[in-house]
Amino acid sequence: MNTVVTVDDAHVRFGDAEAVDGVSLEVHAGEVLALVGESGSGKTTLVRAIQGIQSLSGGSIEVGKQRDVQMVFQDPTGALNPRHTIYEIVAEGLRIRRERADEKAKVATALSRAGLRPPERFMGLYPHEISGGQRQRVVIAGAMVMEPKVLLADEPVASLDASIRGEILALMRELVDESGLAIVAVTHDLGLAWNIADRIAVMYLGRIVEIGDTEEVLGGPQHPYTRALLSVVPEIDRMEPQVLTGEPPDPRKIPSGCRFHPRCPLVASGEAERLGILERCRGTDVALRVVSPTGSHHVACHAVDRSAT
Amino acid sequence: MTLLEVSDLTVTYRSRSGDVPAVRGVSLSVERGGSLGLAGESGCGKSTIAGAILRLLPPGTGVTGDILLDGDDVLAMNPGQLRAVRWTKTAIVFQGALHALNPVQRIARQISEPMLLHQTQPTKRSAATRVHELLEQVGLPPDRAGAYPHQLSGGQRQRVLIAMALACDPDLLIADEPTTALDVMVQAQVLQLLGSLRVERGLSMIFITHDLSVLTDVCDHLAVMYAGRIVEEGPSGTVFTDPQHPYTGALAAAFPTIGDPASRMRPAGLGGDPPDPAHLPTGCPFHPRCPVAEDRCATTDVRLTPIGGGIGGGLGADADGVRDRLAACVLVGST
Numbered sequence: 001m002n003t004v005v006t007v008d009d010a011h012v013r014f015g016d017a018e019a020v021d022g023v024s025l026e027v028h029a030g031e032v033l034a035l036v037g038e039s040g041s042g043k044t045t046l047v048r049a050i051q052g053i054q055s056l057s058g059g060s061i062e063v064g065k066q067r068d069v070q071m072v073f074q075d076p077t078g079a080l081n082p083r084h085t086i087y088e089i090v091a092e093g094l095r096i097r098r099e100r101a102d103e104k105a106k107v108a109t110a111l112s113r114a115g116l117r118p119p120e121r122f123m124g125l126y127p128h129e130i131s132g133g134q135r136q137r138v139v140i141a142g143a144m145v146m147e148p149k150v151l152l153a154d155e156p157v158a159s160l161d162a163s164i165r166g167e168i169l170a171l172m173r174e175l176v177d178e179s180g181l182a183i184v185a186v187t188h189d190l191g192l193a194w195n196i197a198d199r200i201a202v203m204y205l206g207r208i209v210e211i212g213d214t215e216e217v218l219g220g221p222q223h224p225y226t227r228a229l230l231s232v233v234p235e236i237d238r239m240e241p242q243v244l245t246g247e248p249p250d251p252r253k254i255p256s257g258c259r260f261h262p263r264c265p266l267v268a269s270g271e272a273e274r275l276g277i278l279e280r281c282r283g284t285d286v287a288l289r290v291v292s293p294t295g296s297h298h299v300a301c302h303a304v305d306r307s308a309t
Numbered sequence: 310m311t312l313l314e315v316s317d318l319t320v321t322y323r324s325r326s327g328d329v330p331a332v333r334g335v336s337l338s339v340e341r342g343g344s345l346g347l348a349g350e351s352g353c354g355k356s357t358i359a360g361a362i363l364r365l366l367p368p369g370t371g372v373t374g375d376i377l378l379d380g381d382d383v384l385a386m387n388p389g390q391l392r393a394v395r396w397t398k399t400a401i402v403f404q405g406a407l408h409a410l411n412p413v414q415r416i417a418r419q420i421s422e423p424m425l426l427h428q429t430q431p432t433k434r435s436a437a438t439r440v441h442e443l444l445e446q447v448g449l450p451p452d453r454a455g456a457y458p459h460q461l462s463g464g465q466r467q468r469v470l471i472a473m474a475l476a477c478d479p480d481l482l483i484a485d486e487p488t489t490a491l492d493v494m495v496q497a498q499v500l501q502l503l504g505s506l507r508v509e510r511g512l513s514m515i516f517i518t519h520d521l522s523v524l525t526d527v528c529d530h531l532a533v534m535y536a537g538r539i540v541e542e543g544p545s546g547t548v549f550t551d552p553q554h555p556y557t558g559a560l561a562a563a564f565p566t567i568g569d570p571a572s573r574m575r576p577a578g579l580g581g582d583p584p585d586p587a588h589l590p591t592g593c594p595f596h597p598r599c600p601v602a603e604d605r606c607a608t609t610d611v612r613l614t615p616i617g618g619g620i621g622g623g624l625g626a627d628a629d630g631v632r633d634r635l636a637a638c639v640l641v642g643s644t
Contacts, residue, residue, distance in 0.1 A: 038492045038493070038494055038495075039462075039463075039492050131581060131582040132582055133580065133581070133582070161350040161351055161519055161583070162350065162519050162520065162521070162559075162560050162563040162564065163350060163559055163560065163563060163578055163579035163581075163583075163598075164578060164579075164582075165563050165576070165578060166562070166563050166576040166577045166578020166579070167576075167578035167579070167580060168578075169576035169578070170576045170578065173574065173576065188492055188493050189493075190493075190567055191564050191565045191567060194565050194567045194568075194569075194572065194573060195565050195572060195573075195574070195575070195576040196574065196576055214573075215573075218567050218568065219568060228494070229493060229494070230567065232493055232494060232496075232497035233493070233522075233567060234500075234520075234522040234523045234525065234526040241497060241501070243494070243497045243498055243501050244494050245448075245498070
C-alpha cells in the first residue's frame with residue numbers, strides 16, 4: 001500500500017489543553033478515511049496538523065510536499081469570493097504559487113474532474129450564477145488544481161441541503177477511485193462514513209479509540225463510545241439509544257485511567273465492575289489493540305482487552 | 310382534539326423585483342399531544358409557515374387562509390391578543406442559539422423575561438424559582454442561571470432556548486432546526502428532552518428540519534414540502550420507509566441506513582437546486598429534477614391527493630381503512 005500520510009505519536013497542546021494526545025495513523029493512496037468524533041475530540045486539530053498549519057508539540061507527521069495536501073472547507077457560499085469568476089477562484093492556488101504555465105489547461109482539468117463539464121461553460125460565471133451543488137464542486141476544483149495526493153475535507157456536506165449531499169459525496173468517491181487520491185473526511189456524520197469511507201477512525205478527547213474498515217467498525221463496533229455514537233443515529237429500526245449524559249469532554253481536564261470512563265455506559269451500568277475491570281478503567285490508561293484477525297480493526301478499551309485474554 | 314388547524318395558507322413576500330410566493334396553499338393540523346414534522350430543503354417554505362403561525366413575518370407580507378389556534382383565528386387577532394398568545398400558547402425555538410440570545414444578559418434574566426411580561430409568575434422571586442425548575446427540566450445545572458450565553462456550550466445554549474420557550478407553559482412548541490448545528494450526542498440529548506416533554510406535559514410540537522431521519526424519530530406525522538406546498542404526508546415511519554413521492558424518496562435516500570448494503574459506497578442524491586419561488590417551473594414544480602418525470606409532468610399541476618389502489622394496492626389505508634397518506638404526484642398510483 002502506498003502511504004501518503006504518516007502520523008506518528010502526534011501531540012498538539014494549547015496552553016493546558018491536550019487537543020491531540022498521542023495519535024498514530026497512516027493514510028493510503030486511493031482511500032477515504034473518515035475521522036469521526038464530537039467537538040473537542042481533536043479531529044479538526046489533527047487535520048490542521050496534517051495540513052501543516054498547526055505545529056506539533058510532540059511526535060511527527062510526514063506528508064511529502066506541502067502542496068500534496070489540500071483542504072476543502074465546508075460552506076461553499078462563504079468560501080467563494082462573490083466578485084471573482086469561477087476561473088479566478090480555481091486558479092487562485094496556482095497564482096499564489098506563481099505557477100503561470102498552462103494555467104488555463106490546469107483550471108479546465110480541475111473543473112472537469114470536479115464534474116463541471118464542459119469547463120469552458122463555467123469559467124466566466126460568478127458564484128451566484130451557479131447552484132449550491134456546483135459551488136461546492138468549485139471549492140473542490142480549487143483544491144484539485146494543485147494536483148494533491150491528499151484532500152482534507154472538514155464536514156464536507158454538513159451545510160448542504162439533503163439532496164446535494166449525495167451528489168458531492170459521489171464526486172469525492174469518484175475522485176478517489178479514478179486517480180488514487182486519498183481523502184480524510186472530518187465529520188460527525190456516520191452516514192457519510194457508510195456512504196463513502198473505506199476506513200473510519202473514532203476520536204475521543206485527543207485519541208483514536210477505535211479504527212478499522214468501515215464495515216468492521218460500523219457493523220461490529222467494539223468501543224462503548226463508538227457503540228453509543230452509532231446508537232443515536234436516528235433511524236427506524238435501531239439499537240436502544242444510549243444517550244451519553246453530560247457535555248462534550250473538555251481537553252483541559254482529561255480524566256485519569258481510560259479517558260472515557262466518566263461517561264462510559266459499561267461503568268455506569270455496573271458492567272465494568274462485574275467484569276472486574278472497574279479499577280483499571282479508572283486508573284490505567286488504555287492503548288489501541290488489534291481485535292480482528294485481519295489486523296485492521298483496533299480498539300482501546302479495557303473490557304475488550306479482558307474478553308480477548 | 311385539534312390544537313392547531315391551518316387551512317389553505319398562502320404567504321407571499323413582497324420584494325422590489327415582485328411578489329415571491331413562499332407558501333402556496335398549505336393545510337395541516339396538529340392534535341393535542343401530537344407532533345408534526347415539516348421536512349424540505351432551504352427555501353421550501355417550512356420556516357415561513359412557522360413565522361406565519363405566530364405572525365412573525367415582515368410587515369406587508371401577504372398572508373391568506375386560516376390559522377386556528379385552539380379555536381381562535383390567529384390572522385384576525387389584534388396586537389394585544391397576539392401578544393397574549395405568543396409564549397403562553399405557542400413558543401418557537403429558533404435555530405442558531407447563539408444569535409437568538411442576548412449576549413450581555415445572564416440567562417436567568419432572559420428565561421424569566423417572558424414570564425414577567427405575561428405575568429405567568431407574579432414576582433421576580435417566583436420567576437427565579439421557575440427558572441431553576443426549567444433549567445433542571447432541560448438538563449442544565451441550576452447554578453448556570455447566572456451565566457452569560459458565551460460561557461455556555463452550543464448544546465447548553467440550545468437548551469436555554471428550549472427552557473425559555475417552555476417558560477410560560479405553552480401548548481404548542483415550534484422547533485425550527487433545533488439541532489442542526491449540534492454534535493450527534495448533544496442532538497440526541499436535545500431530541501430525548503423534547504420527546505420526554507411531550508410525554509410528561511402533553512406538549513404538542515411542530516418540528517422543522519431538512520433531515521428526514523431526525524423527524525421520523527420524534528414525530529408521529531410527517532409532511533414533506535417542496536416549492537411552497539406539501540408534496541407528501543402521512544405517518545412518519547411509513548413516509549420515511551415507503552416514500553411515494555419521488556422527492557421524498559430522494560430526501561430519504563440522502564440519509565443512508567448504516568449497515569444497509571444498498572447504500573454502502575453508493576451515496577444517493579438529487580441533482581440541481583430547489584426552484585426559485587419567484588420563478589417556479591410549470592406543471593409539477595419538481596419535474597425538472599425528478600428522476601421519473603414524464604412529458605405530462607411539465608404541463609399538469611398536481612395537488613395533494615390520497616394514495617390508494619395503484620402500485621401498492623392498499624397503500625395509504627390503515628387497519629380501519631382510513632386513508633391517511635397523501636401525495637402530490639401524477640405518477641403515484643397511476644401505474
